[in-house]
Amino acid sequence: MIKVTGLAKRFGVADPKKLTEEEKADPRYKGRFFHSVLNVGFECEQGQVLGLLGPNGAGKTTTLRMLSSALKPDAGSIEVGGIDVVKDPASARKKIGFLSASTGLYGRLSAQENVAYFGKMHGLGPELLAERMETLFSLLDMKPFLHRRADQMSSGMKQRTSIARALVHNPSVVILDEPTTGLDIMATETVLAVVRHLKETGVPVIFSTHHLDEVSALCDRVVVIDKGQTVFNDSFSAFAQDQGDLRQALLALVKKDAA
Numbered sequence: 001m002i003k004v005t006g007l008a009k010r011f012g013v014a015d016p017k018k019l020t021e022e023e024k025a026d027p028r029y030k031g032r033f034f035h036s037v038l039n040v041g042f043e044c045e046q047g048q049v050l051g052l053l054g055p056n057g058a059g060k061t062t063t064l065r066m067l068s069s070a071l072k073p074d075a076g077s078i079e080v081g082g083i084d085v086v087k088d089p090a091s092a093r094k095k096i097g098f099l100s101a102s103t104g105l106y107g108r109l110s111a112q113e114n115v116a117y118f119g120k121m122h123g124l125g126p127e128l129l130a131e132r133m134e135t136l137f138s139l140l141d142m143k144p145f146l147h148r149r150a151d152q153m154s155s156g157m158k159q160r161t162s163i164a165r166a167l168v169h170n171p172s173v174v175i176l177d178e179p180t181t182g183l184d185i186m187a188t189e190t191v192l193a194v195v196r197h198l199k200e201t202g203v204p205v206i207f208s209t210h211h212l213d214e215v216s217a218l219c220d221r222v223v224v225i226d227k228g229q230t231v232f233n234d235s236f237s238a239f240a241q242d243q244g245d246l247r248q249a250l251l252a253l254v255k256k257d258a259a
């Protein structure tokens, strides 16, 4: 289970005097700071898939980076499987599988070597590592390119390798930042099948996306962030209720906030 409460993160502005009029009108600029995330909160239970939506720059990546412990929040709390991510990031990392927007693979290592390297870093012994790699390579349809160097892989191959890397230690919570961006329909299907598999095995998954068809296919819960704030946090059926068209549902939430 993941529980996020009152999350906030601000970044320093190099020269506040140089802000444009449009930037000055943005409530996220306050003095010398830009408040990328102002107040975000939600929960994701065992076996649930939560879709994180919002316009470009809303604060989704910043939120997910805080959840994964890559970034320390200025305020708020994050609990993953009973562990306080802010107070004990090292223990939390053992429980979390995180796919960031940048793949972070080692270009000179093959797909297999990249995944093995991270498995060893997580302390997996040879037998368990071999077992996990076999499962993930089948699930992600990676066998045709296991020995190809990362810097010679297509973006779909890189993404599947990055997902295998994020899942190698059998995390109890999975966080995916735009996992299907830039992928063709076959690679997208493979990634979505992995999310379904995680759901079936009871692992909560949080993923950000701009693809509403993925939300309707997979999500039990929907959270919409706009300008650093949670503007919707409920079940998928509540999100889709009355609106029929998910695009309209999302636009109504984001426009309401802008008005």
Ligand SMILES: Nc1ncnc2c1ncn2[C@@H]1O[C@H](COP(=O)(O)OP(=O)(O)OP(=O)(O)O)[C@@H](O)[C@H]1O
Pocket (backbone or CB within 6 Å): 011, 012, 034, 036, 054, 055, 056, 057, 058, 059, 060, 061, 062, 063
């Ligand atoms: N390290 C940083 N320093 C300054 N500003 C930052 C930093 N990281 C993010 N921001 C700003 O915070 C805001 C939110 O960014 P974030 O990447 O979280 O948005 P997002 O919702 O993931 O957008 P997208 O859908 O385009 O990926 C943006 O205006 C971004 O420029």
